[in-house]
Amino acid sequence: MFRHAPIQPPPVGGAPTIFYFVDNRLLVRLVGENAELADPWAPSNGSGVSGSTAGSTATDSAASGGRRGSGRIKVVRDLFLGMLDDKPCRVVELRVADEKSFEPWRSGGSAGTDGSGLSLMGIRSLLGRMDDELLKVAGVASQVLDWDRNHQFCGRCGTQTVRSETERSRSCPSCSLTAYPRISPAMIVAVLKGDKILLAHNRRHRASHVFSVLAGFVEPGESLEECVRREVMEEVSIKLGEIRYFASQPWPFPDSLMIAFTAEYESGDISVDGKEIAEADWFDKDHLPGIPPHGTVARRLIDWFVQSRSAHGASP
Numbered sequence: 001m002f003r004h005a006p007i008q009p010p011p012v013g014g015a016p017t018i019f020y021f022v023d024n025r026l027l028v029r030l031v032g033e034n035a036e037l038a039d040p041w042a043p044s045n046g047s048g049v050s051g052s053t054a055g056s057t058a059t060d061s062a063a064s065g066g067r068r069g070s071g072r073i074k075v076v077r078d079l080f081l082g083m084l085d086d087k088p089c090r091v092v093e094l095r096v097a098d099e100k101s102f103e104p105w106r107s108g109g110s111a112g113t114d115g116s117g118l119s120l121m122g123i124r125s126l127l128g129r130m131d132d133e134l135l136k137v138a139g140v141a142s143q144v145l146d147w148d149r150n151h152q153f154c155g156r157c158g159t160q161t162v163r164s165e166t167e168r169s170r171s172c173p174s175c176s177l178t179a180y181p182r183i184s185p186a187m188i189v190a191v192l193k194g195d196k197i198l199l200a201h202n203r204r205h206r207a208s209h210v211f212s213v214l215a216g217f218v219e220p221g222e223s224l225e226e227c228v229r230r231e232v233m234e235e236v237s238i239k240l241g242e243i244r245y246f247a248s249q250p251w252p253f254p255d256s257l258m259i260a261f262t263a264e265y266e267s268g269d270i271s272v273d274g275k276e277i278a279e280a281d282w283f284d285k286d287h288l289p290g291i292p293p294h295g296t297v298a299r300r301l302i303d304w305f306v307q308s309r310s311a312h313g314a315s316p
């Protein structure tokens with residue numbers, strides 16, 4: 001279980017769990033289809049010297065084991081996240097001086113002599129390939145890292161900010177503007193019409209031709225319900241009846257919280273906006289197009305729809 005905490009508690013037993021990132025990609029070890037957290041300085045036999053160098057401000061791999069003699073890996077950021085299973089949990093951002101030293105990581109370990117199986121992967125691509133709790137905390141790590149990196153300077157006056165010692169924030173010593181990690185709420189909705197669900201193909205996903213439920217970001221001053229109605233009207237020209245809360249899911253790509261709803265169709269014919277949505281239609285449970293992967297709240301909504309129509313064919 002993970003508990004948020006901005007401040008490192010007094011030393012406790014057990015090695016810390018560390019999420020190593022390069023840019024927005026997490027360092028993992030691939031074992032078949034599954035991914036595990038990896039330590040760039042652990043011996044290649046994986047026998048577990050872990051995290052001994054984390055916390056230093058600059059570490060050279062050659063100086064801390066020499067496994068990557070040609071590589072220069074630096075710690076540029078090291079942030080405490082909280083406690084994971086009663087052990088401290090941190091996120092560490094790495095930077096490499098020599099891109100070539102990353103080749104074994106990029107290729108999933110098949111290249112290079114270390115045979116490490118190390119790889120840098122976007123956490124979105126780890127959905128379903130990593131322990132759920134660990135992946136969730138990887139999302140926390142990614143968001144906290146992104147926030148810290150993006151608020152080094154005050155957005156109002158440009159002064160260098162200072163990290164708080166009592167809470168997760170960065171403040172400007174000149175004008176006192178304080179920046180907290182930002183969460184951007186977005187709604188996602190399954191629009192239902194009898195035994196059919198509205199699914200749309202987004203222009204951004206041209207390559208995959210996946211159809212999904214509609215989604216959109218909440219505008220300033222807007223309630224979630226207003227957002228649901230507006231987005232559905234804007235994107236497919238459908239007016240909604242009753243809206244019901246379904247579930248929520250952190251979506252750290254980079255900083256969203258998805259709030260899922262189901263909604264009843266009220267009136268209108270589908271007319272796509274042509275900008276965001278390329279194609280949309282009503283689908284029954286037996287004739288679904290390509291849909292999003294497991295691990296997404298969109299998929300949960302669609303699975304719920306299929307199940308509800310299979311069980312008793314009733315409305316939600």
Ligand SMILES: [Zn+2]
Pocket residue numbers: 154155156157158159172173174175176177
């Ligand atoms: Zn300022």
